[in-house]
Amino acid sequence: MSEAVVVPAIGTGSSLACVRSLGRRGIPVVAAAASESAPAAASKYCRETAVVPDPSTGLGAYRDALLALADRDDVLTVVPLREPDAYVLAQNRDRFAERVAAPWPAFETFERVRDRRRLFDVAETAGVPAPETEVLDGWDVRARDAVVKSRYTVLVEDDATAYPDVTVVPAGTDPDPDALEERMGHRPLVQEYVPGTDEYGFFALCDRGDPVTTFQHRRVRSYSYTGGASVFRKAVDEPDLREHGTALLSALDWHGPAMVEFRRDPRDGRFKLLEVNPRFWGSLQLAVHAGVDFPHEYYRLAAGDGASAGREEPARETGDGPSDVAAESTYETGVGSHVLRGELAYLASLLREGHDPAERPSLPAETARILASLWREPNFDYCSRDDPKPFVRDAAGVVDEYAPSLSGVAAAGRAVPTVARRLWRR
Numbered sequence: 001m002s003e004a005v006v007v008p009a010i011g012t013g014s015s016l017a018c019v020r021s022l023g024r025r026g027i028p029v030v031a032a033a034a035s036e037s038a039p040a041a042a043s044k045y046c047r048e049t050a051v052v053p054d055p056s057t058g059l060g061a062y063r064d065a066l067l068a069l070a071d072r073d074d075v076l077t078v079v080p081l082r083e084p085d086a087y088v089l090a091q092n093r094d095r096f097a098e099r100v101a102a103p104w105p106a107f108e109t110f111e112r113v114r115d116r117r118r119l120f121d122v123a124e125t126a127g128v129p130a131p132e133t134e135v136l137d138g139w140d141v142r143a144r145d146a147v148v149k150s151r152y153t154v155l156v157e158d159d160a161t162a163y164p165d166v167t168v169v170p171a172g173t174d175p176d177p178d179a180l181e182e183r184m185g186h187r188p189l190v191q192e193y194v195p196g197t198d199e200y201g202f203f204a205l206c207d208r209g210d211p212v213t214t215f216q217h218r219r220v221r222s223y224s225y226t227g228g229a230s231v232f233r234k235a236v237d238e239p240d241l242r243e244h245g246t247a248l249l250s251a252l253d254w255h256g257p258a259m260v261e262f263r264r265d266p267r268d269g270r271f272k273l274l275e276v277n278p279r280f281w282g283s284l285q286l287a288v289h290a291g292v293d294f295p296h297e298y299y300r301l302a303a304g305d306g307a308s309a310g311r312e313e314p315a316r317e318t319g320d321g322p323s324d325v326a327a328e329s330t331y332e333t334g335v336g337s338h339v340l341r342g343e344l345a346y347l348a349s350l351l352r353e354g355h356d357p358a359e360r361p362s363l364p365a366e367t368a369r370i371l372a373s374l375w376r377e378p379n380f381d382y383c384s385r386d387d388p389k390p391f392v393r394d395a396a397g398v399v400d401e402y403a404p405s406l407s408g409v410a411a412a413g414r415a416v417p418t419v420a421r422r423l424w425r426r
Contacts, residue, residue: 003076009033013381039390055084083154145193202245231342336377
């Protein structure tokens with residue numbers, strides 16, 4: 001029997017994508033869940049569930065729980081799916097590597113990504129285009145639209161983690177730097193606002209700086225019309241995107257999975273770096289739909305990393321090792337995938353007041369677009385004919401979360417069962 005993989009069971013599609021991908025190949029999955037309501041834990045492909053502390057309030061206890069799972073003889077590796085996972089695994093890489101394969105970066109490399117200021121220095125050296133970025137004190141925020149954000153992608157303090165909000169500052173306003181510093185716990189960064197919502201992701205699994213396999217998507221819709229995590233995206237293949245993403249991860253000597261996020265600047269047509277997520281990404285299922293099985297390639301990379309866990313290093317010159325997978329992956333472009341609850345959240349965002357420079361789309365027009373894309377692209381992160389329980393569990397929480405905001409988009413909600421039935425018949 002294959003060795004098991006520990007997958008954090010969290011409220012994102014990446015967790016379920018890993019469980020299904022590995023489980024369908026006969027690889028045992030141990031879901032590390034802080035909540036019994038996690039959709040991934042309900043999958044028929046999840047062999048067992050281990051209850052672990054919530055890293056947002058008990059990072060040290062979460063680390064200890066993962067180390068305890070790594071101590072098991074039947075566990076091969078752990079999958080990083082969110083920033084606290086990546087932080088704990090990187091900070092304690094030597095301890096994990098004594099127990100399991102550790103296909104993720106050392107802590108110093110991880111910190112060059114978590115610290116946005118250091119990341120943009122690396123990008124400049126690597127020739128990767130990026131918005132102008134400075135510490136808040138060094139920027140005249142009144143001259144043009146800008147974005148104020150934390151210097152760090154995730155804040156870690158007093159054994160807890162937090163994600164400070166990004167603040168869009170329209171030209172002509174004058175934010176209070178001291179108030180922003182107090183809220184974030186440090187002097188934040190200010191960044192040139194790149195107009196538009198044309199956002200792209202370059203995704204890679206790297207073996208010590210060399211891409212093992214790659215993928216790209218264009219974000220069509222997010223949880224909010226102003227941006228955020230994607231809820232509908234399509235597979236694309238942009239040579240410039242591949243060039244920039246590969247150059248940056250190579251300069252970082254990256255090991256393991258990463259998402260490099262870009263926005264296409266309508267002023268010059270160039271891709272501008274936004275950030276790097278040092279882990280698997282929420283839209284992971286889209287890559288699997290398009291033909292790039294990242295979870296399985298991660299498993300293969302971990303198996304090839306076995307020497308770090310006291311296993312014999314397999315020979316890679318035979319053509320069977322992960323390093324021999326083509327970096328320029330072949331996948332089907334144009335494929336799309338939806339998060340149904342995310343589509344509802346997107347519509348709900350159109351009903352809320354906002355002050356973002358982005359233009360608010362028309363609610364009727366966006367409702368029609370969503371219905372059309374659901375019909376044309378019936379691929380979903382959660383809804384699956386052969387594994388329905390995670391979708392049912394995820395849907396159970398949607399009403400409580402979004403129903404009060406959705407009185408104006410009831411038509412979209414009534415259309416979901418029709419789309420789901422169409423998928424079920426396939």
